[in-house]
Amino acid sequence: MAEKRGVTIRELAQAAGVSIGTVSRALKGQPGLSEQTRGQVLEVAQQLGYDVGKLRTGKPRRMLFLYS
Structure with a gap:
């Protein structure tokens, strides 16, 4: 089965x-963009269902504890 x-x-x-x-x-809400451009990007992101969490590094946040 294909993964979404x-x-x-x-x-x-x-x-x-x-x-x-x-x-x-x-x-990310960083400066350097007009409000029009920011709004356009956010609107398209919402329409496409973009997951903002993808901006993170993509590395899993896991901890490994080893006890001996």
């Missing part, structure tokens, strides 16, 4: 007509 794949930041950038960096700044 979410929307990537690259796909989101293409759909919004902006760069990957612009999408990243918009989703």
